[in-house]
Amino acid sequence: MIENRPWLKMFSHFILVFGVLIIALPVWVALVGSTQPEGSFNSGSVPLWFGDHGVQNWAHVLFAEAGSTLQIPVWHLLLNSLIMALGITIGKIAISIISAYAIVFFRFPFRGAIFWVIFMTLMLPVEVRIVPTYQVIANLNMLNSYSGLILPLIASATATFLFRQCFMSIPGELVEAARIDGAGPIRFFFDILLPMSRTNIAAMFVIMFIYGWNQYLWPLIITTDDTYYTLVMSIKSMLSVPDGDIQWNYVMVTTLLAMLPPVAVVVGMQKLFVKGLVDAEK
C-alpha cells in the first residue's frame, strides 16, 4: 500500500485470518464430529475436539456401509461419482472442441443457425427443464445407467463458447501457413490446434470436473438403484430418516469424502482453475 502503517497491515491480516477461520469452521466441526462414537451426539452439542473413533468410522463408511438407509460402501459411490464426473468432463470437452473448430475455421451454410441452437442451451439449466428431461430419459430406457447420468449433462454450450473464444484469437496466418505446407484440416487440428490449446483444455477440465462431480438433482431423480448412486446425492438418503435417527458421525464422514476430490483438484491446480474461471466469463 501507499503508506507504511504497521497497524493497518496487522488489521488486514487479522480480518483475513478471521475470514479464513469462519469459512473453515463447518469443515472443522464435521471433521471432529466424524471421529466420535455413535451415541456422543445424543447428549448435546458436537464435541469440539477429536474423539477416538476416527479410523473406525471412516473405515466403516468407506468399506462396510454408509449408514442409515444406505447399505452400500462409499468406495462404490466414489467410483460412480468418478465415472460420472470424468464422463461429463471428457464428453463435453470432446464434442465441444470439434464443434467450436468447425464453427471458427470453416464457412458453411447454416453455420450461424447451428451456433445459435448450441448457444441456446446456455439459457436452460437442467433444473429448469427437469420433468420433461426425465421423461425423455425414461423413454430412452436410460434410468439407472451411466449413460443416463452422463449424456444429458453434456448438452451445454459453455465449453463450446469458451473454445470458440480461444480459437478466434488464433491468427489466420497460421492456417494459411499450414495450408501452404500441405496440411489438411485434420492434420492442422491434431498437430497445431490441440497443442496450442493445451492450457485451455486443462483449465476446462478442472472446471468441468467440479461441475460433474457436484451434480445433485439429476442423479437424484434418475437413479433408484443404489449401485448407480453418486456420492454427493447419496447424502440425501442418509438424511431422510426421522430426526433422532440420523447417524451424524457417518453423515460427516460421507460429506467430507464427497467434497475431498473436487477440493483437492481446486487447491492442487489453483492456477489453472483461476484461469479457467476468469477466462470463461470474459
Add this chain to the structure above:
Amino acid sequence: MSVYFPQKKLPYLLVLPQLIITAIFFLWPAGQAVLQAFYREDAFGLSQQFVGLENFVDLFSDPLYYKSMLVTMVFSFSVAFLGIGVALWLAVMADRVIRGKMVYQTLLVWPYAVAPALAGVLWWILFDPNIGPIALFLDRIGLHWNHFLNGDQAMILVVISATWKQISYNFLFFLAGLQAIPRSLIEAAAIDGASSFRRFWDIVFPLLSPTTFFLLVVNLVYAFFDTFGVIDTTTQGGPDGSTNTLVYKVFKDGFIGLDSGGSAAQSIVLMAIVGLMTVIQFRFIERKVQY
C-alpha cells in the same frame, strides 16, 4: 480470422455430435415442456387434455406462486449482497498484504469446489437444534433456534449456506479487479491527501463497478438455479413454503405433486427469466470487451 478451410462436408461432421446431443437432451425436452404447459393430466397420468392457457392462468392466480416469487427474490438478493460484500472486504484486505497473498487465496478459494448440497449439510450440522454448536450457543443467550419450525431462521440458514460457497468466486474476481487498478492513480490521490477510506470509495470502488455489476448478475443466476441442493438437503422448501424458491417449486410440483402441466408452465416462466438474464449478462460482457 479470414482464412478458412475449403472442405464442405467435414464441418457438418464435426458439429454433428453436439447437435445430436442437443437435439435429444435439450430441444426435445424443451419442446415437451412447451407442449405440456398447454395440457392437463388426470390424477393417474392416464389421459391428457388440451386446456389452452389455463395452466398459466392458474399459476398467476395462485397466491403460493407469488409467495414463492417473493421468497426467491429475498433469497437471491440476500445471497448476492452478502456474498459480494464479504468477498469485496476480504479482497481489499488481501490486496493490501504483501506477504501471504497466495496463501490467503488458497485458504479462501476451496469452498467453490464444495457441492451446494454438501454446503447445506455442513451448515445444518452447525445449526441443528439438537446437536449444532451454534444453535446451542444461541439458545444459551436466549435466542431459540429451530429452522425446522421457524421460517425466517430457515431462510437465514439457506442464505448462509449458499453464500458461504459463493464467496470464493466473488473474491477471485475482486482480487483480479483490484490488481488491475493502476497504482499511480491511488498514489496521486494519496499525494493529494485523500485518506485510505476516501481513496477506496472515490477511486477503487467506482473502478470496480463493472466487476461488481457482473458479479451481481452471476450471483443472482447462481442463487436462482444452482442452489437446489442447498434447499433440498436442509429445508426442502419448508417450513410452510418459506424457502420454496421458484426452481424448487418446479421440482416439487412436478415430481412430488405430479402436476406436470403446472410444473411445465412454471418451467416456461423460468426459461423466460433465464433468457432475460443471459441477454443482460452478454450485453454487459460485450460492453466490457470494448473498453
